[in-house]
Amino acid sequence: MKASVALTALALAAVAVSGATAAWTTTFTMHNLCPYPVWPLVTPNAGQPAIVTDGATIRLDPNGLASLAFPAAAAWSGRVVPRTGCTEAAKCVTGDAPPATVAQVSVNAAGGLAVYSVSLVDGFNVPATITPHAFDASQTCPVLGCAVDINAACPADARVGAGCKASPQFFKEMCPEARTTATDVEAMPQKCFGPGELKVVFCPTN
Secondary structure (H helix, E strand, O other): OOEEEEEOEEEEEEEEEEOOOEEEEEEEEEEEOOOOOEEEEEEEOOOOOOOOOOOEEEEEOOOOOOEEEEEOOOOEEEEEEEEEOOOOOOOOOEOOOOOOOEEEEEEOOHHHEEEEEEEOOOOEOOOEEEEEEOOOOOOEOOOEEEOOOHHHHOOHHHEEOOEEOOOHHHHHHHOOOOEOOOOOOOOOOOEEEOOOEEEEEEOOOO
């Protein structure tokens, strides 16, 4: 690894402006409550700027001991893959390849829209939820994702290394508010404008 940053909450501040008068700011944070370190891989969607310096590897120490902020562009969308067991050679036990939990986030779109989900389409390695904070009571901003440690319940024939690559039906039964196929959507509706924060939490039940 060319650079390494140890932290437990990563804040990515972003501001979007529409017209001359309206502005929205949503802070995107990550928090690790797992009893082990997590190395999240933050990847922008096509056409979006990188918000992590090239060559930097982020380490989230367990149980929330530090924080760090990165500026993002006016509107940003991308994905976060939690990785575990990473070494100095940037090789990780889980998360480098499927199976892997994927958090998908878009902040500061038109009108301050925030769109988010947790996908198990590529399998599961770390429990993760996305929780909005500081939003108006009129907004529909549910907590979405998978708080269950599926690894502990993964069928033997679905185990892949330290992760789980089970059927969409199995994942949906375990985590109904996570996406399990390419066309899947959560039963809980989402229409969230202008939340003050979107927090990706790893191992939230801890």
